[in-house]
Amino acid sequence: MTLGLTLDTSASQQISSATLEIIEPNDPAPGVEGPHRLIAGDNLAALDALREQAVAVHLVYLDPPFYTQRVHHRTKRKRNQRTGRLERSQAPAFDDRWPSLASYLAELHKRISRLRELLTPDGCAIIHVDPTTSHYVKVMCDQVFGPECFASEIVWRYRRWPAKTKNFQRVHDVLLRYQRDPKQTPRFEQLYEPLAPSTRATWGDTKQLADFDSDGRRIRSTRTSEPSPGTPLGDVWEIGVIAPVAKERTGYPTQKPEALVKRVVQACSHPGDLVLDPYLGSGTTMVVAAAEKRRAIGIDCSSEAIEVTCKRLQDRGVPFQHERVVPEPA
Amino acid sequence: MTLGLTLDTSASQQISSATLEIIEPNDPAPGVEGPHRLIAGDNLAALDALREQAVAVHLVYLDPPFYTQRVHHRTKRKRNQRTGRLERSQAPAFDDRWPSLASYLAELHKRISRLRELLTPDGCAIIHVDPTTSHYVKVMCDQVFGPECFASEIVWRYRRWPAKTKNFQRVHDVLLRYQRDPKQTPRFEQLYEPLAPSTRATWGDTKQLADFDSDGRRIRSTRTSEPSPGTPLGDVWEIGVIAPVAKERTGYPTQKPEALVKRVVQACSHPGDLVLDPYLGSGTTMVVAAAEKRRAIGIDCSSEAIEVTCKRLQDRGVPFQHERVVPEPA
DNA sequence: GCAGTTAATGAATCGCATG
């Protein structure tokens, strides 16, 4: 028995020779290495072009389609001038239908193989999936990175309306984190979360100190007066989904909360670093990277995605360079 | 590329012909179908023997070794009579070292294939793993049950002493739930968890009701006066690990909290049902099943496990039948 | 201004109607 399925990855190695054409240039701020780049077009070709440009990224966050076998739509709202009523229109944003799980994984494999090569040795990639595909994606990623490069399975726990089902409500997504080189000290900024209520009740808000007797045996810990920053952040994150009426909501489907991406960016990169998102969607990664003083490259083939992101970056006053993938004739 | 690894499962089909010998019989309580059964010996042979007996179980919970590549020890505490000091001794409990991940999965595959056949059509199996092996185990289980039988990835989130690492703290385990037959209405008892604070603040403790106007358009929801039981239980469970000094602690390694197993038992079985645990360990499943008025079968090959469980059941006044696997000469 | 109240609505799943 082979585990599950066989992927044809022979095509994974063929490098395309597309180039990136600058539609609207933008000069980086003084002292910064380059501008934010928004790239419209196929991410596979774009990644090859970035390799040609010897781009080195510190963090990749990718939120690929989840193998839902559905087309996802963008919702636009408009107030009807005559009636004064809010009206909604729908436009297809991306197509998540696949012939098979194997074909889905094969396409993802190509992208992840290339992403890996763009990473700095201390960089990492974070792949956002859901618990119906996460296991297959993890096994596939172990092949790309090596199992020893697997760093974390992060669980994003959210709250939402209940579904009518004789099963436990599905209320989590999964983020797989891989390091490029496990021998390097990873680029990692320690974040903290609040102490558990039981800990605060017993120990207050100051650090505990483990104590040992003369035989090296553990004895009762002592309270210190040094304030505790909280407990080091775990791999289960409770962050709300974007509320239906929140200002943050763009109408782009599958939009992820800024709070989630912000945590990824803060923990896995430093200010000035380069962050890449090859499935940009509504542009959350670029918005967050800019706010956190990182430099961002975002890629998406959906014109709806590019439109939403452009608008969002402009609204925030984030300057960026707009580019386009140009396939090279063979 | 094949995904990860190839398992030799040809041996999985060979059914052994072991029998179960009753060491100490026990009559079931009146009106109950049979006694709790504690079976010492290899679980593979025991499962074959249970099949011979046409045993049908409603729920399987299994907590197999996690592929830690270590031997795990039981800690015994004793007060030294002369010095009055607490002294700890260690005895090997189980060996979790494997030649390869493939061999680990192959052994688990054999057990899970047999477990599946013992399940009632509306029954389910819950496999407790950790996030370093869960993905491979899920892919393997998809082969045994069929991917459409996968019901839930349950995340057990616990709190513990932080480790010093340049990574997110690992604070979760994974429980994979599979149904025997997805066309059957699953045996599932709806449990609830408290409403989110924001919901209570806005809506109070009563149910909301969606409203629609005459055109079928959504209008504002109304408050009802019917009290809400809470929100249907999700697939992320926050349950504390057993504290190092808790009464519940037996000294057996990898012991799981009763609260965790209780939730599994309450949600996935009814009173009077038969619950099976082929990696019994400290006996938590039998203790919880008995307390929840379910009937239990526990199997373990470790004499330390059997000893701990016997003591624990006796301390709780739970009567049980003690049996032993007797390999049949070929 | 601030706090408390009210309004608006996403989207998972089941069950039933429809083709």
Place this chain on the structure above:
DNA sequence: CCATGCGATTCATTAACTG
């Protein structure tokens, strides 16, 4: 009869409004 689609369900959350 099987596939498809739509209606019903109902927490969770923030924005807007009100006193």
